Amino acid sequence: MSKYANSRFITNTLSVLSPLSLLLLWELLARAGIVDTRLLSSPTLIVQSLVPLLVSGELLHNTLVSVQRIIAGFIAGSVPGVLLGVAMGLSPLVRSAIEPMVQATYPIPKLAIMPLILLVFGLGETSKIFTIAIGVFYLVIINSMAGVLHIEKIYMDVAKNFGASRKDYYLTVALPGALPMIFTGLKLGMGMALILVVAAEMSAAKAGVGWMIWRAYDMFAIEQMFVALIVLSVLGYLFSIALDISERWIIPWKRRE
Amino acid sequence: MSSDTASIQVEGLNMSFPSRSGQVVALQDISFSVGSGEFFCIVGPSGCGKTTLLRILAGLETATSGDVTVSVTQKGRPVNSMVFQEQSVFPWMTVRDNVAYGLRLRGISKKERWKIAEGYITMIGLSKFADCYPHQLSGGMKQRVSVARAFANDPEILLMDEPFGALDEQNRILLQQELLRIWEGTRKTAVFITHSIDEALCLGDRILVMTAHPGTIKCIVNNDLPRPREISTIWGNPRYHGLFQEIWGILREEVLKGKELEASCR
Numbered sequence: 019m020s021k022y023a024n025s026r027f028i029t030n031t032l033s034v035l036s037p038l039s040l041l042l043l044w045e046l047l048a049r050a051g052i053v054d055t056r057l058l059s060s061p062t063l064i065v066q067s068l069v070p071l072l073v074s075g076e077l078l079h080n081t082l083v084s085v086q087r088i089i090a091g092f093i094a095g096s097v098p099g100v101l102l103g104v105a106m107g108l109s110p111l112v113r114s115a116i117e118p119m120v121q122a123t124y125p126i127p128k129l130a131i132m133p134l135i136l137l138v139f140g141l142g143e144t145s146k147i148f149t150i151a152i153g154v155f156y157l158v159i160i161n162s163m164a165g166v167l168h169i170e171k172i173y174m175d176v177a178k179n180f181g182a183s184r185k186d187y188y189l190t191v192a193l194p195g196a197l198p199m200i201f202t203g204l205k206l207g208m209g210m211a212l213i214l215v216v217a218a219e220m221s222a223a224k225a226g227v228g229w230m231i232w233r234a235y236d237m238f239a240i241e242q243m244f245v246a247l248i249v250l251s252v253l254g255y256l257f258s259i260a261l262d263i264s265e266r267w268i269i270p271w272k273r274r275e
Numbered sequence: 276m277s278s279d280t281a282s283i284q285v286e287g288l289n290m291s292f293p294s295r296s297g298q299v300v301a302l303q304d305i306s307f308s309v310g311s312g313e314f315f316c317i318v319g320p321s322g323c324g325k326t327t328l329l330r331i332l333a334g335l336e337t338a339t340s341g342d343v344t345v346s347v348t349q350k351g352r353p354v355n356s357m358v359f360q361e362q363s364v365f366p367w368m369t370v371r372d373n374v375a376y377g378l379r380l381r382g383i384s385k386k387e388r389w390k391i392a393e394g395y396i397t398m399i400g401l402s403k404f405a406d407c408y409p410h411q412l413s414g415g416m417k418q419r420v421s422v423a424r425a426f427a428n429d430p431e432i433l434l435m436d437e438p439f440g441a442l443d444e445q446n447r448i449l450l451q452q453e454l455l456r457i458w459e460g461t462r463k464t465a466v467f468i469t470h471s472i473d474e475a476l477c478l479g480d481r482i483l484v485m486t487a488h489p490g491t492i493k494c495i496v497n498n499d500l501p502r503p504r505e506i507s508t509i510w511g512n513p514r515y516h517g518l519f520q521e522i523w524g525i526l527r528e529e530v531l532k533g534k535e536l537e538a539s540c541r
Contacts, residue, residue, distance in 0.1 A: 172359060172361055172363045175359065175363075176359065176363050176365070178335060179334070179335060179355070179356065179357045180356065180377045180428065181353060181377070181380055181381070182380050190365075190368075194365070194368075195367065197367070269367075271366050271367045271368075271408040271409075
């Protein structure tokens, strides 16, 4: 084994071993009574409560409810975000009309307007999807606009020198040139969607992963709370993989390590 | 084939930019002409407005006054195509699509333009890389693509702004030789900007020497080194050394003057 392969083996083993030993430590401390299992539970207790949640289908149902909200909110926020953002990047007129509003309302934490959203849209699905959509929208619109604005001037010169029409310029330079930053916006938006779905489900919902956490708090079922947290971690991971795959497919020219 | 390529007339060109301390004159009273099928080099100290001059020829900038006339030989043919100094191939297109870019904008079908591009890709020795994206290529390969993109567009005139300036010397010599070979096969009217006397002597038929601050024409030197040229044999030609000394003699005081001006600004 070469020295390089050897050190890679060590780093790989370490990345697996280190979280495992942390779980083991948690378990040992819980069994020894040093960690209060009523508050922090233990790995085995969490697995024990995971099984019935899985078997009854309750976990799957709540997960699917949340996933639907995330996807609906993500699409509802990112589609207008990309369209408006690109339009703002291309046209100074559109930019000067919309950018001040975006800049002025962007700093408002999206959670702060949730009560307003609930009043306007009621307790149903719309209010949850809208909450997610608005959070996604801001991140996508700002990054899409920046993506178009930050295209290097040299590419405009090339397009102009080769006789590109306005439409040619949009299709061959502006849009492909902005795609990497549009994707950055989408990835940030996905993270935001995950935060907001939990928040929305905690305040007014009858199902979903966020609702599970809140119910576990009410019932003092700490293990269920941890199960919900694991689901969120897995969801976040899966969504980011999905975005990475679509990025690879849509932006094949992007330099990767 | 020089009969179906354009000539250029530049008449009394002036260019000034507004700045905090009033108008800055970048180019002053520039007049010259480039014959049909001629390889015309422009040499000057840095900051003499060479790039501005070429950008005016390319239609990317508008002169404050003066005229540029290109005698168009064929209707519908692009007037000029430029090879830029910096990295300018589109990162989001493959080598093939980059080379075919001008043809695509002119509405030539994909099949047809890929066929045309193929020939130029072979000419620059990148056949194996036709479907690669620029990030997979070296700096020299990218500049080759940029050169092929301009040639494939089949313009009336070729404009090149220090296209090999960012390359290391060994790659530069290889690309100069390649450019000579491709150009000698087409004999397209070309304007080439460089700060290297050697490069101008290897490539050009005539060499325009510019002054700095403001950019004016110092003189035009006739480079009668025989064609077709081989860079390694050019270096051995005594005429090359004579011309090199002559141009450096002219350029030297301009470079020193430019340095003085820079120093006085600080």
